[in-house]
Amino acid sequence: MASGSGTETSGVALRLQNVRRAFEDLVVIHDLSIDIASGEFLAVLGPSGCGKSTLLRLIAGLAAPDGGTIGISPEDARSRTAFVFQDAHLLPWRTVLENAVLPLELMGVERSERVIRARATLAEVGLAEAASRYPAQLSGGMRMRVSLARALVTQPRLLLLDEPFAALDEITRFRLDIRLRELWIERGMTVIFVTHSITEAAFLADRAIVLTRKGGGIKLDRRLPLPRVRTNELRLSPQLAHEMHALLAAMEEEG
Numbered sequence: 001m002a003s004g005s006g007t008e009t010s011g012v013a014l015r016l017q018n019v020r021r022a023f024e025d026l027v028v029i030h031d032l033s034i035d036i037a038s039g040e041f042l043a044v045l046g047p048s049g050c051g052k053s054t055l056l057r058l059i060a061g062l063a064a065p066d067g068g069t070i071g072i073s074p075e076d077a078r079s080r081t082a083f084v085f086q087d088a089h090l091l092p093w094r095t096v097l098e099n100a101v102l103p104l105e106l107m108g109v110e111r112s113e114r115v116i117r118a119r120a121t122l123a124e125v126g127l128a129e130a131a132s133r134y135p136a137q138l139s140g141g142m143r144m145r146v147s148l149a150r151a152l153v154t155q156p157r158l159l160l161l162d163e164p165f166a167a168l169d170e171i172t173r174f175r176l177d178i179r180l181r182e183l184w185i186e187r188g189m190t191v192i193f194v195t196h197s198i199t200e201a202a203f204l205a206d207r208a209i210v211l212t213r214k215g216g217g218i219k220l221d222r223r224l225p226l227p228r229v230r231t232n233e234l235r236l237s238p239q240l241a242h243e244m245h246a247l248l249a250a251m252e253e254e255g
Contacts, residue, residue: 011039011190012080012157013073014059020067021054021216028054029216032068034209041184041191043205045198045247051216052194056083056160059192072158081158082151086166088143090135096122097131100149107154114153121153122146124183141172148176152183159184161193165200174232177204181230198251202243203230210250220250 014036021029028051036042044052057063058070060083072078082103090099097115100122104114122128125145135143144164151159161180165173181204184191195201201208202224210220224243227234234240 010157010188011037012077013038014158014190015071015073016059016068017071018068019055019058019065019070021051021058021063021065027215029058029065032216032218034218034221036190036192038073039188039190041181041204041206042193043201043208044192044194044211045196045201045208045251046211046216046219047213047251048196050211050213052211053162055211055216056162056192056194059158060160077157080154080156081160082154082156084147084151084159084161084164086163088135088147090143090146092135094134095131096127096133096135096138096146099135099146100131100153103150103154118149118153121149124152124186125149125179139172141168141176144168144176145179148180152187155187157189159189159191161191163195166196173200174235178230178232180204185228198244198247199235202226202240202247203235208243208247210247219253220247222246222250 016032016034019029019032020027032055044055046052054063058065060081061078091102097118100118101114104117119128119131122131125148127142127145127149130138130142138146147164165176168176177200193204205224207223209218211217212219226239226243
């Protein structure tokens with residue numbers, strides 16, 4: 001699918017087999033296996049401490065599993081992974097544009113090209129007019145959009161998000177949910193989105209998994225048969241309410 005910067009992006013497929021991760025005597029993830037299809041939008045839910053963020057870090061390669069394997073296909077796409085954290089982590093002495101170009105700068109991309117790509121990506125997230133501002137001049141929602149642009153500027157094939165909108169007000173969160181979904185459709189990348197919000201998971205994703213309270217096992221793996229294009233009208237629909245109820249039931253179960 002064509003992205004807003006005129007490039008082609010396609011997602012990667014992932015296969016996790018018997019993955020284990022422990023911190024001394026605390027087993028956070030035990031014997032977890034899951035296949036994630038190329039171009040899939042997967043939401044990961046579960047109670048605090050169930051291993052959601054740990055799972056994301058393992059997939060990103062920021063930590064190594066103590067057992068099992070994490071495979072990516074095609075293998076040469078492993079470097080095309082971007083991570084968006086809950087905190088925007090912007091450099092306060094850099095403008096919005098200078099923050100957005102940072103990954104390309106570190107990759108050694110020629111200056112004129114990285115500026116063109118960063119401006120195009122900022123336009124995709126609605127920040128074309130804010131390129132010369134500094135982080136202190138931005139709202140929380142704008143800072144998060146810069147963080148998202150900084151991730152997207154590398155044209156990732158795998159986008160990992162760890163509760164990126166959790167600290168935002170509800171209206172800003174609704175808007176960013178819709179824009180993220182649009183960008184996923186436009187770019188065709190694989191997205192894994194960790195959240196505590198049942199509403200957000202059901203609205204954003206095509207598939208959701210609920211992790212067990214201990215050991216990071218999968219309690220529920222559910223396809224969400226909702227429209228490909230998501231609008232705010234969907235938030236009040238019986239279809240979304242039905243999917244939220246299924247996710248809530250799994251979250252409330254013991255285990």
